[in-house]
Amino acid sequence: MSIEFTNPDGLPEIDLYRQVSIATGSRIVHIAGQVSWGAGEVGESDLASQIEDSYAHVATALAGAGGSVDDIVDLTMFVVDWAPARMSEVVDGLDRAAGRLGRRPVPPATLIGVAALAAPEYLVELKAVAVLP
Numbered sequence: 001m002s003i004e005f006t007n008p009d010g011l012p013e014i015d016l017y018r019q020v021s022i023a024t025g026s027r028i029v030h031i032a033g034q035v036s037w038g039a040g041e042v043g044e045s046d047l048a049s050q051i052e053d054s055y056a057h058v059a060t061a062l063a064g065a066g067g068s069v070d071d072i073v074d075l076t077m078f079v080v081d082w083a084p085a086r087m088s089e090v091v092d093g094l095d096r097a098a099g100r101l102g103r104r105p106v107p108p109a110t111l112i113g114v115a116a117l118a119a120p121e122y123l124v125e126l127k128a129v130a131v132l133p
Contacts, residue, residue: 017106021073023131033125051093071130075109082113
């Protein structure tokens with residue numbers, strides 16, 4: 001399996017992630033939204049820590065399917081009470097997760113602001129799609 005991350009001409013180049021992923025493989029794995037299950041332990045008001053923790057749960061789910069974060073082709077982030085001023089927290093959390101899990105760059109990602117998640121202590125939920133050989 002291979003994944004090529006690109007920023008096609010005409011689209012902005014973003015340091016944090018690439019605009020397009022082109023994957024070849026035989027199995028598509030959809031990971032349900034992962035939250036910081038121990039939000040109280042990592043910080044109920046710490047978005048960056050919750051992103052890092054949620055990304056680790058995505059990695060655990062992928063390992064259970066026989067893959068790793070290297071196989072992710074698309075990442076969706078649902079962030080509670082989103083405001084552009086919080087982007088530095090998102091970048092920090094993704095950087096920490098990428099460093100912890102050994103993954104750069106982050107695959108194409110979409111950030112969606114939401115009013116709430118399943119429990120009030122959850123600030124972020126990460127949903128991923130991966131392609132495995």
